[in-house]
Amino acid sequence: MAMELDRCGITCIHEEAVEEVQKAMLGEDVAGSLAELFKALGDPTRVKILFALMTRELCVCDIALVIGVSESAVSHQLRVLRTMRLIKFRREGRILWYSLADSHVRGLFAQGLEHVTE
Amino acid sequence: MAMELDRCGITCIHEEAVEEVQKAMLGEDVAGSLAELFKALGDPTRVKILFALMTRELCVCDIALVIGVSESAVSHQLRVLRTMRLIKFRREGRILWYSLADSHVRGLFAQGLEHVTE
DNA sequence: GCCACATATGATCATCTGTTCATATATCAT
């Protein structure tokens, strides 16, 4: 919060490095949005839900069975995934079929898995 | 935790869907690792640190100045990024120069930014 | 040895997160 850009007390500054990085730096808002997106992906339950949906669309109780958690827990997590526009759904009677919103999740998971399994 | 695969009480199962997804499903351990990775990326301070390091290597106090948080806070966050093998460092005297560990961060950020800014 | 500097670590604490349980909403069948 305290942006002391006059660098009171800080001594080991490498000026050109700092300036160069400052220029390319992303804004507070974008950094926040990015962090929110990754935070949404940063939970085992949500990872499993998304991975399950990578195979095919599923209803809530199918997801609950596949990943082994309560339907209520799944529903709560589906909401945060929906909020982040990571998934979408279509209604068929009283059943809601959930699916991935776009291809970004696949890309992110692919990159993530590469890093994790190397 | 309670894997009731005999589906006591659960009625809206679509058997073939569940079986098909089960086959392709990732293991508990991999899901956990993936979630941990994304969780490490899921904080504004760490996002800013990583983004800063995308431009060039930096020492701790430069990072602190660039992103506007205390050096202690930076140091704490650098540890979680190190633990996830997202960054590495080299020593030069009493200064530690931090940099990205590999190219996965760039890929993840690129995908993430695409999703966020669409 | 001593001191200053650069960074790391540990404790504390307020805030956030995810599950559970209870309850509400919406849809279909009778």
Add this chain to the structure above:
DNA sequence: ATGATATATGAACAGATGATCATATGTGGC
């Protein structure tokens, strides 16, 4: 309308998280 099913929502509570402050470690210079 009534009841059953599929899902959503709200409250509550334990556990995790991130900044701060104080302290410790490691390095170089004297």
